[in-house]
Amino acid sequence: MKKCLRGLIFLAAALSAVQSQSKYCGNEKCPTFYKQxxxxxxxxxSKTKLNWQEARETCHSIDGELLTLPDANSLREITLHLQVLxxxxxxxxxxxxxxxxxxxWRWIKDKSDVSMGTPFWVWKPAGHEPGGGEKQNCGFLDKNYGGCMxxxxxxxxxxYICEYVGK
Structure with missing residues (x-):
């Protein structure tokens, strides 16, 4: 019983310490809600599904924007993070x-060009995506193709995935 009580006291103290920290955490100081x-x-x-515009507005509400993947390393890192989660x-x-x-194709955050081809976009026998024409205008990470776009x-x-951009 005493071990259990000590464990609960330790847990409560640890939670209190985490809550009393500044809104930033980790080595790179990510704000609340965000992970490095x-x-x-x-x-x-991974709890609520939204359309692209609603996802974007939700990111804005936490000082973010939908995720930009400027290079292959960024794509690899987020893919691995999704696997860990x-x-x-x-x-x-x-x-x-x-x-x-x-x-x-542009990134919503800064209007820069989206990298095309491998390893970013899904490759199918008919060629690389994006291939949806005028009806398919929003990008996503595709679960069926290892997280490619x-x-x-x-x-x-x-x-959806947001990245912190600040106020």
Whole structure:
């Protein structure tokens, strides 16, 4: 009984210490809700599925934006993170889009070009994605292809990944 009580007291003290820390945590100081993944502070939503625009607005509400993957290393890091979380078998919205400029993929955060081809986009026998034409304008990490990027209709509901951008 005393061991159990001491364990509960230790746990309560540890929780209190965590709660009393500043809103930043980890070596790179990610804000509340976010975890350090490579050089980014990311929030992975695996509880609520939203359409692309709703996911984007939710990211904004926590000072974030849908995730940008500027290089192959960033893609690898987030894919590994999803595996560690046990959610790699889900689709996740990210910040890639070609709305209004068919075939010209940009990152929503800074309007920079999205890297095309391998290893970023899903490859199928018919060729690389994105291949959805004018109907599929929003990017996501595709659970069926090891977390590579794919395009979909923006109204579909997937989980989403935010990256911290500040206020």
């Amino acid at each position: 993944v490579g050089s980014n502070c990311v929030y992975v939503s 046990g959610v790699s078998k889900e689709h996740f919205w990210i910040g890639a889009y070609d709305i209004g400029y068919e075939g010209i 794919n395009d979909s209709e923006c109204h579909r509901e997937f989980y």
